[in-house]
Amino acid sequence: MTATLEALRDTPPGTARPRSGKRGRAGQGIRTFYLFVGPWIAGFVLLTIFPLAYAFWMSLTNTDGLSPNWSYVGLDNYVRVFQDQQTIASLGRTMVFMLATVPTGVAAGLAMAVLLNRDFRGRALFRALFYLPAVVPGVAAALTFKIIFDKNAGFANAAIGATGGEPISWLADPYVRMVLIFMILWGVGGSMIVSLAALQDVPRELLEAAKVDGAGPVYSFFRITLPLLSPIIFFQVVTGVIGSLQVFVPSLLLAPVNGAAAVTAVPEGNYFFMVHVYAEYFAKSHFGYASALLWVLFLFVLLITGVVFKIGNRAVFYGGVDPSERKD
Amino acid sequence: MTETIARRARVTALYICLIVLAVIFSGPLGWLILTSLKAPNELSVFPIQLLPSTPQWHNYIDAITFIDFLGYARNSLILATLSAVLTTISSAWMAYGFARLSAPGKKFWFGLLISTMMMPGIITLIPTYLMFAKMGLVDTYVPWILWGLSGAAYMIFLFRQFFSGMPKELEEAAILDGCGHVRIFWRIFIPQSWPVLAACMVLTFTAAWGDYIAPSLLLSSDRTTLAVAMTAGYVNEKGFPVQNLLAAGSTLFILPVLLMFLFFQRFFVQGFSTSGLK
Numbered sequence: 001m002t003a004t005l006e007a008l009r010d011t012p013p014g015t016a017r018p019r020s021g022k023r024g025r026a027g028q029g030i031r032t033f034y035l036f037v038g039p040w041i042a043g044f045v046l047l048t049i050f051p052l053a054y055a056f057w058m059s060l061t062n063t064d065g066l067s068p069n070w071s072y073v074g075l076d077n078y079v080r081v082f083q084d085q086q087t088i089a090s091l092g093r094t095m096v097f098m099l100a101t102v103p104t105g106v107a108a109g110l111a112m113a114v115l116l117n118r119d120f121r122g123r124a125l126f127r128a129l130f131y132l133p134a135v136v137p138g139v140a141a142a143l144t145f146k147i148i149f150d151k152n153a154g155f156a157n158a159a160i161g162a163t164g165g166e167p168i169s170w171l172a173d174p175y176v177r178m179v180l181i182f183m184i185l186w187g188v189g190g191s192m193i194v195s196l197a198a199l200q201d202v203p204r205e206l207l208e209a210a211k212v213d214g215a216g217p218v219y220s221f222f223r224i225t226l227p228l229l230s231p232i233i234f235f236q237v238v239t240g241v242i243g244s245l246q247v248f249v250p251s252l253l254l255a256p257v258n259g260a261a262a263v264t265a266v267p268e269g270n271y272f273f274m275v276h277v278y279a280e281y282f283a284k285s286h287f288g289y290a291s292a293l294l295w296v297l298f299l300f301v302l303l304i305t306g307v308v309f310k311i312g313n314r315a316v317f318y319g320g321v322d323p324s325e326r327k328d
Numbered sequence: 329m330t331e332t333i334a335r336r337a338r339v340t341a342l343y344i345c346l347i348v349l350a351v352i353f354s355g356p357l358g359w360l361i362l363t364s365l366k367a368p369n370e371l372s373v374f375p376i377q378l379l380p381s382t383p384q385w386h387n388y389i390d391a392i393t394f395i396d397f398l399g400y401a402r403n404s405l406i407l408a409t410l411s412a413v414l415t416t417i418s419s420a421w422m423a424y425g426f427a428r429l430s431a432p433g434k435k436f437w438f439g440l441l442i443s444t445m446m447m448p449g450i451i452t453l454i455p456t457y458l459m460f461a462k463m464g465l466v467d468t469y470v471p472w473i474l475w476g477l478s479g480a481a482y483m484i485f486l487f488r489q490f491f492s493g494m495p496k497e498l499e500e501a502a503i504l505d506g507c508g509h510v511r512i513f514w515r516i517f518i519p520q521s522w523p524v525l526a527a528c529m530v531l532t533f534t535a536a537w538g539d540y541i542a543p544s545l546l547l548s549s550d551r552t553t554l555a556v557a558m559t560a561g562y563v564n565e566k567g568f569p570v571q572n573l574l575a576a577g578s579t580l581f582i583l584p585v586l587l588m589f590l591f592f593q594r595f596f597v598q599g600f601s602t603s604g605l606k
Binding site: 048301 | 434
């Protein structure tokens with residue numbers, strides 16, 4: 001970090017005119033800093049801290065969001081979280097979803113990046129084709145997959161029909177979870193682009209030196225490239241884990257009913273923790289209980305992120321090229 | 329001789345892999361477009377028909393009139409532009425503070441900024457919505473203005489990385505000339521950073537254009553965005569989706585994002601490589 005360097009050359013504006021005393025200078029520096037950074041701090045307090053606190057307050061009450069008759073119920077809602085079968089089941093489903101999508105997504109993205117990290121004709125075209133689905137908005141992706149997996153007009157059943165099989169109700173249990181996972185993995189190009197950018201930063205001299213020493217491509221991939229890429233892989237795992245624990249919008253969009261009623265129609269296989277939270281808020285108006293669920297999820301995400309960091313600190317190799325020394 | 333054969337085989341294998349992947353990845357959009365060109369009676373025939381017998385181009389016109397497509401598209405355009413412009417400018421503004429100024433507490437705030445990048449966003453969204461509802465801000469664009477003005481952590485980080493790499497002589501000379509930081513930011517840093525500005529604009533615009541959950545919570549059905557309207561609008565009087573028009577509408581909905589992606593492709597990639605993530 002350059003903070004120390006910058007502290008040494010702190011030159012606030014208006015120093016063309018000599019100022020009296022160090023204190024005035026520093027004071028102006030502070031004011032300028034907060035002039036620039038202040039809006040973010042204000043936004044953080046108003047749009048992150050405040051909603052979290054509001055949810056925490058609601059979690060201690062039995063409010064339904066509308067009626068003026070509510071009372072404090074202490075930690076009852078939190079006790080209920082652990083007695084609710086739906087909570088445990090939906091949390092389990094969310095964990096399975098995470099384990100099914102994060103490792104495969106990162107590995108597939110890396111494999112595709114390796115495939116594209118060489119010179120050949122049509123490279124830019126393939127890169128664009130693989131990355132394109134990642135920029136398709138989630139709503140459009142869900143509508144597309146609903147059309148492909150439609151029981152009557154979809155491509156999936158067309159293919160099954162061509163081989164003589166019976167049509168499948170893809171958008172119902174137990175298949176709908178598979179459709180969701182296909183849909184998520186369709187966007188793996190996002191991970192590919194990140195890995196590809198990192199692969200292109202692996203110093204060529206290192207790989208050439210290994211080749212001169214007689215190392216094969218597989219050996220140098222696992223011994224040189226992969227360790228150098230481990231920070232970026234770790235970054236993807238962390239963001240993937242956090243994202244998949246919150247999975248919820250794709251479940252709503254793949255539900256057979258649309259609009260506000262969608263949440264009550266989500267098939268069990270896609271009824272993830274956050275779907276449960278949403279249903280408790282907006283289908284059942286259990287604002288207090290739903291807020292407690294939200295806080296439990298928040299703490300759970302923090303816990304899992306902590307665990308991932310603990311493991312990551314051992315597995316990630318940070319001794320590579322310092323990004324600040326890299327020549328771009 | 330054998331070497332060239334082995335080489336040929338390797339290149340062929342590479343292309344086979346790539347072509348198979350290309351088919352898998354472009355397949356869904358291909359099917360969407362094929363469906364959008366089918367006549368209603370071609371949608372549920374058995375065995376299912378791959379190609380439309382005659383492309384029904386008028387499906388695209390029907391898709392625009394079936395729902396108030398242009399009205400919703402205008403809402404989306406306003407919202408996405410508002411969000412992109414505000415987020416980009418404010419993120420750059422705050423990044424300047426983190427990159428070029430110093431004050432006690434800077435390390436703390438920067439650490440907090442980085443950790444909010446890992447904040448589960450959906451968790452704050454529902455209570456934020458309830459809060460805005462209490463303040464009577466539902467069905468207005470005020471929430472997006474507030475989100476825009478307070479910047480996006482990831483974008484602040486991108487700009488901060490970019491600004492940190494700019495030569496210090498730039499603003500030292502300007503300060504000697506009596507130029508304040510606000511002017512340095514507008515006159516020197518902003519004009520120099522157009523690749524990041526473009527990347528940030530494109531990324532925030534497409535995110536807002538495609539966002540489903542915030543508008544579905546915060547906007548009523550006639551002020552809502554195309555993304556929300558798409559999911560509910562294309563149903564017949566019996567409540568069944570009109571697949572071909574839905575597909576045509578979806579194609580039109582994706583089109584601006586795809587065009588932006590094709591024109592600004594390198595900014596998407598640059599966005600990631602300039603970030604210097606550790």
